[in-house]
Amino acid sequence: MNKIQWLMAEVTAIVQETPRVKTLTLRLPEWIPHLPGQHYDLRLTAEDGYQAERSYSIASPPEKTGEIDLTIEFIADGEVSSYLFDGIGIGDPLEVRGPIGGYFVWKDTMANDPLLLVAGGSGIVPLMAMLRHRANIKATNPTVLLFSVRTDEDVIYWNELKTLACQDSQFSLLITFTRRPPSDWTGYQGRIDGPMLSEVLSRFSSPPLSYVCGPTPLVEQVANTLADVGLPPTSIRTERFGPTGT
Amino acid sequence: MASFFNKGFGRKRDSDTSGRIPPGQYETHDFPVLTAGPTPRIPLTNWTFSLEGLVDTPVQWTWEEFNALPHQSFTNDIHCVTKWTKLDTHWEGVSIETLLEHANVKPEATHVMAYSYGDYTTNIPLEDLRHGKAFVGLRFEGQPLTPEHGGPARLVVPHLYFWKSAKWIKGLRFMDADKAGFWERGGYSMYGDPWKEQRYRSDD
Ligand SMILES: Cc1cc2nc3c(=O)[nH]c(=O)nc-3n(C[C@H](O)[C@H](O)[C@H](O)COP(=O)(O)OP(=O)(O)OC[C@H]3O[C@@H](n4cnc5c(N)ncnc54)[C@H](O)[C@@H]3O)c2cc1C
Numbered sequence A: 001m002n003k004i005q006w007l008m009a010e011v012t013a014i015v016q017e018t019p020r021v022k023t024l025t026l027r028l029p030e031w032i033p034h035l036p037g038q039h040y041d042l043r044l045t046a047e048d049g050y051q052a053e054r055s056y057s058i059a060s061p062p063e064k065t066g067e068i069d070l071t072i073e074f075i076a077d078g079e080v081s082s083y084l085f086d087g088i089g090i091g092d093p094l095e096v097r098g099p100i101g102g103y104f105v106w107k108d109t110m111a112n113d114p115l116l117l118v119a120g121g122s123g124i125v126p127l128m129a130m131l132r133h134r135a136n137i138k139a140t141n142p143t144v145l146l147f148s149v150r151t152d153e154d155v156i157y158w159n160e161l162k163t164l165a166c167q168d169s170q171f172s173l174l175i176t177f178t179r180r181p182p183s184d185w186t187g188y189q190g191r192i193d194g195p196m197l198s199e200v201l202s203r204f205s206s207p208p209l210s211y212v213c214g215p216t217p218l219v220e221q222v223a224n225t226l227a228d229v230g231l232p233p234t235s236i237r238t239e240r241f242g243p244t245g246t
Numbered sequence B: 001m002a003s004f005f006n007k008g009f010g011r012k013r014d015s016d017t018s019g020r021i022p023p024g025q026y027e028t029h030d031f032p033v034l035t036a037g038p039t040p041r042i043p044l045t046n047w048t049f050s051l052e053g054l055v056d057t058p059v060q061w062t063w064e065e066f067n068a069l070p071h072q073s074f075t076n077d078i079h080c081v082t083k084w085t086k087l088d089t090h091w092e093g094v095s096i097e098t099l100l101e102h103a104n105v106k107p108e109a110t111h112v113m114a115y116s117y118g119d120y121t122t123n124i125p126l127e128d129l130r131h132g133k134a135f136v137g138l139r140f141e142g143q144p145l146t147p148e149h150g151g152p153a154r155l156v157v158p159h160l161y162f163w164k165s166a167k168w169i170k171g172l173r174f175m176d177a178d179k180a181g182f183w184e185r186g187g188y189s190m191y192g193d194p195w196k197e198q199r200y201r202s203d204d
Helices: A079-086 A121-136 A158-167 A194-201 A216-228 B063-067 B096-100
Strands: A007-018 A021-027 A039-045 A051-057 A067-073 A093-100 A115-120 A143-151 A171-180 A209-214 A236-240 B048-053 B059-062 B072-079 B084-095 B111-116 B121-125 B135-140 B154-156 B169-175
Touching: A007 A067, A021 A079, A021 A093, A039 A067, A039 A079, A051 A067, A051 A079, A051 A121, A067 A079, A067 A121, A115 A121, A115 A216, A121 A143, A121 A158, A121 A209, A143 A194, A158 A171, A194 A216, A209 A216, A216 A236, B059 B063, B072 B135, B072 B154, B084 B096, B096 B135, B154 B169
Parallel strands: A115 A143, A115 A209, A143 A171, A209 A236, B048 B169
Antiparallel strands: A007 A021, A007 A093, A021 A067, A039 A051, A039 A093, B048 B059, B072 B084, B084 B135, B111 B121, B111 B169, B135 B154
16 A cells, blocks of 8 residues: 655635635645545644644545545634634645545445434534535435534535535435524524434434534534434444544 | 745644654643544443453453452553644553463464454554553543543553554454454554554555
8 A cells, every 4th residue: 555645735715614614625736536524634834844733524525526625614722723714825835645534434335325414513524525425426315414503604515505405305404503593593403412313313214324523522422312312333423523621 | 944834834832742742743631532433331230351362261350350450550641643642641550461460371472452342443463562561441530431531441552543542442352463453444554653653554
């Protein structure tokens, strides 16, 4: 196996997704097809040689060749995210290596199985790659996204998700607002809990394969609840973005 | 000066401990959680710990028997492949060397498969578990180890990336060859030395 090399990518586009989230498009000198759910490692180097490395999920589907999209949430005291958010412009170079990860991935062989995606905040990113790829291959498996966000300003990819939900009767978009829902909101509110997950699961006629991604406490809570209500633990895949609190 | 650098990027937090942070890692004061799936719940009445495979007589301890073994305190730095390093963590547990006094490991044994509740496995050279280099941790920072962090008992091999420190440990199987465990089959390094940055299989 060849070493996963560090590559010098170039930022070719920047999209402001929400007040605290931006998508950077990187053109890679050598693009390798990825599986939805995989990530790249990104490395920043300071002038004095100090380096910081973080992982970022790939938002784009493998059908988008030559480039990858990374969607980055701004964390105020975040060493890497705040630089990517405020310090990077179009044309800037960024060192990355990937694609990485062989477990939190959605493969075409799963395209007939019912699918439950649960995201908290920027945890939507790898799940978005799955949804985009699923739409591209025209999969018709029953699919539900349960997306926990703080306020109506924080729904990353909202327009695209709404469009996907309108075009595909097998895909349901469920958003829960933990702080401030839109004024005319009739859907879920508050943190994801047992009753909410049971209700979501009742939409499936057979147990789904589940992917849960986001801040560690949300992932813990959701994955454990899904196991408690009877989903086989091996059918629940998780990715934790951090942090932990304690 | 670095030949390539990101304009305007600099260290956010000063650190006088940089010599203890392996390449590509950063120091955290949290204790993040990394697991492939949900956290298993293990009632202590059913808990057992076994030594099996290439041993003269397999051994199995109950929770009570295991806790009656001599305990030691350990202070270690731990390094997770997801890039965080936590310095000076305090543990209490049973050294693997202590466990090995109870089972005669056959001379042909070279590697160990650590296996866990929840079917997680990870492979480690036997030598890396010996001579006090590794232990089964039962208490962390003075408290019983919580399930999120691998409780009731987790293997701790501080000098390798932390996924080698199998959570919810159930036993050690001694083998005469190296075999890939759970993350290793998924493309992670067979050995996982943080100082050589052996994160992925291709770094070996
Ligand atoms: C496999 C994987 C995929 C990831 N994918 C993405 C992605 O697609 N988009 C994305 O934005 N992030 C993603 N992350 C998180 C990302 O790697 C960084 O941890 C995050 O950007 C924070 O780094 P930082 O240097 O800005 O903050 P740091 O300087 O490391 O931390 C600053 C402070 O923020 C806290 N903190 C750290 N991480 C988070 C977090 N995720 N949320 C809130 N607070 C945090 C820390 O506890 C600390 O107090 C992913 C992580 C993993 C492991």
